[in-house]
Amino acid sequence: MGDVKYSDILSFLFAVHEVNQNPRLLPNISLGCNIYENYFDARITYDAMIDMLSTGQKNVPNYICGRESKLAAVIEGVDSEVSTQISDMSKNYKIPQLHLFLADVQLYNTSVDGAYLDENGALAADFDIVNVLAFPNKTTVQMKVGNIKRQASGPDVNLTIDQDDIAWPRQFHQAVPRSRCTNSCLPGYAQEVQEGKPFCCYSCSPCPEGTISAQEDADHCTKCPEDQHPNKDRDQCTPKIITFLSYDEYLGTLLASTALFLSLITGLVLGIFIKYIDTPIVKANNRDLSYILLVSLLLSFLSSFLFIGRPRKVTCLLRQTAFGIIFSVAVSSLLAKTITVVMAFLATKPGNRVRRWLGKSLANSIVISCSGIQILICVIWLGTSPPYTASDMHSQAGEIILQCNEGSVVMFYTVLGYMGFLAAICFTVAFLARKLPGSFNEAKLITFSMLVFCSVWVSFVPTYLSTKGKYMVAVQIFSMLASSAGLLGCIFLLKCYIIVLRPDLNTKEHLMMKTNEGV
16 A cells, blocks of 8 residues: 555565465465555545455455455555554554555665666665554554565565564464474364463464364364264264164163063963962962052063153153052052051951951052052142153263153152152061961061062162163163062062962961961
8 A cells, every 4th residue: 555666566576476485484375465555545545454354255344254365464655644544453453564665765775876766667776674563552663674675686685584573563463374383283183372482383282072173273172063072083073973772782672671571470470360369379368469569560561661762752751650650559559468467467366456447448548549649749740840852962972862851850759759668668567567477478578579679779779870871771670670570579489389389288278277387
């Protein structure tokens, strides 16, 4: 901009050409230039500055759209007033402003003849290249950084620039030529300023966990989107793997096979009890409660399949509520069995009025009331904060875990707590009644079964809280299968053995004999 002769422009273009041809000056960087004439007019000056600061086809500063070139400096040769106008804009964008003093020959012409153009229009004298620093208080500092020789000096010495003499304002933060201290920071690394060294010298530090740099000499590393994660070299983002407890993996297949096997065993036991419904051992163990317990155990094994496979809205709603209700029915039937055993023993004592409480109504009332409370808790849960499908993108690196969010953690642990409360009461009553006579030794089996049941679920809570993702689901399935299998084995294994393999023991006389022996 300003009062610059055609020869000055040619010299400037020649200097740019020489810099671009020299690989040692600015390696891997090419200089370019735009030349403007402002006619010493403020409006035209500002219009030219806006055009230089805009990267698109339209003059819109502060937006990067279109060309990717960066404005490195403004070189002008105008008077102080217009120079100040240029400085007002360039300092806002922290762009260096260089003043080429060619008009004032007496001040900057290093020759003595006072002429800087010969009769052919070529340079007849030597001229200094001056670096002018403009500061916010509108003061300037000038320093010589090189010179332009006349053509007679030879083609190799037409332009000299002393890079050590170039000074930058303290507030200048634009990108500078690539450092000679470090060859290059590869993708996956970012520049890190070395304390005590020039700011153009930097070291290369690897990108932190979860970030990448996709280009060389990146100023900083960037985070990947939530559904992506850095690759091994941390130079690009790759999609995360979607995971859940599926039937295709070994763990899901093993749990599903175990649940299916235990379901078949439970169905077999239920079939044996139905077939031998009129035998003394079946009658002595309260057939209705035995059927309720076996059906609830069968459903508990089958409910494991709600936890395996891709989580969906329906399965998320049914998982925990079905688990809580089914296990509450099972524990309630065991509690009813235990109370019935105690009441039956008390009824055998002369003058005791407990006999009138015996019958199906007592057992049914216990099962319905205890299970009804759990059903009410689950209804409140579904009505206030029901479970829903969710994606966990942060627990496991490189994975998106599809899972069921419980909705309300308080309600989930309320369901578990109530189930534990029923189990504790059942265990306590059965433990106190464990020494009843032989025909009522059902209490001993219930005591041992509830000991297994409580042990499984007490260990479940810390294990469940210490795992993540699909392994939390696997822990709950294992606890369901283990506790249900414990009830099935402790309560019904010996009975099925006697019914099928030792029918001689399945007689009324044998049961009476055991009772008289007090075993």
